[in-house]
Amino acid sequence: MRALLLVLLFTPIMGFAQTVNLVSLEKSGEGKITGVLLKGSGFGIKATPIFYDQVGTVYEKGIPNNFFEKFTSDRQITHEDTLNNTASPWGNVVGSIYVRSDPKFARGPATGKYYNSPSIKANLHNPRAYSRAGTPQESKKAYISWWFKQQNEMRNYFQFELNNIDANFNPAEGEEFSIDAGAHWTGITTIYGRVIAYNPSTKILHANFYGQYNTNRLTGNRLTLAASGKMATLAVNTRGTGSNKYIRVWESDGSDGTFRLSWTNNEIYQADFRMVQRSNVLPREWNHMEVFVDQTKNYIKTKVNGVIDAEGTYTLPSDVAGHSPTIGLIGLDGNQAEMIQEFWMDDIYLDGSFKRIVLGNAPKHADVTHEEVQFFTQWTDSEIRFSPYYGNLDRKNPAYIYIYSENDVPNSEGIPFESPPKMEN
Structure with a gap:
């Protein structure tokens, strides 16, 4: 009709x-x-989008590829599935990634399957429809959009060994706490945070400490759980904050003179362009991530949930004839293996043009x-x-x-x- x-x-x-x-x-x-x-x-x-991964079904220049459609939720995507199988839409995988469809974790009631990893270091590499090994029709622009959710913020994530622990001190994930940090030039005397995990046998606490990016105001102070009032002392910092890469955009092999952009939770860099910032990627929420690359103007931009996150230009040569900027890796590439992390990813869209059509909510x-x-x-x-x-x-x-x-x-x-x-x- x-x-x-x-x-x-x-x-x-x-x-x-x-x-x-x-x-x-x-x-x-x-x-x-x-x-x-x-x-x-x-x-x-405009040609059909180059690559659109809805997880399960992947559209490669408009042609559906159902390679992952029959993967069960407990089957890990492997090198054999990707690197050694040309039917796979992705050229490789690192770490533990699964195709899952639990409505509890899906983006919406009709979004269906998504990628999930119970790991701090897991990512998909190199879409075969637009490989960095050489693209059949060269484009000097790239637009990449995807949805991403991570369990824990890593920039204020610290691990502490506790002592002077009250009886029955055994907080669960998500429990809030406060720390009396004493006088400070900022006027802030109380620091708040959230428990990620606690192991009573090792007395190790994993937690986010809001607004803290070093341990200067944490070590030696008493922590009080909001729900029970139980207390413990932050005795020894055993692990610091973490950095993670959301995406790497490459052309060719990523060597000197080629385009190689990395977007992490702390900075974005490509050649001599470097912007140190703290991307507003919210933990435990789905975030819309976007990357814009225009090699004809040496231009880079990123957005998080529609808001410009970083924008600028580079000057050093970063262009290889016969190659186009594409996804080198996408997912999570963390640098602290001991940290507790999980992430979800959905609707990965790659095109060689900024032109696109969207639905908006206003x-x-x-x-x-x-x-x-x-x-x-x-x-x-x-x-x-x-x-x-x-x-x-x-x-x-x-x-x-x-x-x-x-x-x-x-x-x-x-x-x-x-x-x-x-x-x-």
Whole structure:
């Protein structure tokens, strides 16, 4: 069943007129929107996205690859599955990664399968459809989007051996605590934190200490559990904070003179571009991660949940003919093996263009706080076709269509295409 809906215009974007004059909807017999066709002008011509991994099904230049579809939740992805099997969409794997679908951990009611690792160091390498060994059609741009959740923050994660421990001091994961840290020039005398784990036999506490990136104000002080009031002394710091890499974007082999970007929880660097910052990737929540690379302008940008995280340019030569920037590794690449960590990952999207279509959660882009990148099946100068994928958008409210230009600029007014929907949409 097909329904025609509304006529509207886009405001011209970045010097070119991008106009939508018709939105056509395809619906199932139950009224669910199964397809959206935008008709207009000025869209430009765009190939199908290079790589879109929905976990289970992976689209390689538009062609579905169901290699991981039959993996059970207890089957670890191995080197034999990836490095030694050309049917795999990924060229390699490091660490323990599984394909799972427990609704308790999925992004949303309809997002299905996801990658999961009970490890601090596990990642997928080198998509075969766009390998760093050499891309058949060279592009000097890359846009990468994925969803990521980690169990524990690592930048304020310390391990302490405790002494002077009260009887029945045995906190569980997630229990809050406070520390009387004494006078300080900041005026902050109490430090708060969260228990990650405690082992009574070794007296080792794993915990996040909010706002603390060294142990200067921790060692020797008393810790009080919020729930029970039980206390212990932070006697000896046995392990410091940790760094982890979310993604490496490579072309070629990553040697000198090639493009090699790394995004960690502490910094982003490529050649002589280096930005030290603390990415606002929230623990125990799904975060939308985005990377933008334009080698023609020596330009790099990252976003977390739609907010620019880092942006800048580099000057040193970082370009190899016949190669394009692609995913070198993605997942978690931590440097502290003893730390307790787990992560989840979903909907990995890679393309050689910043142009994309998304669904947003507000009618004005300035108010959008959640976007879901869409996998389109047609993009000509006059038509764009896609099947709406809502991810974990709040389905109590309508979604709106936004089309990003090659300069990463969207229409300021969202395109409405649905009335307040039913939950099954």
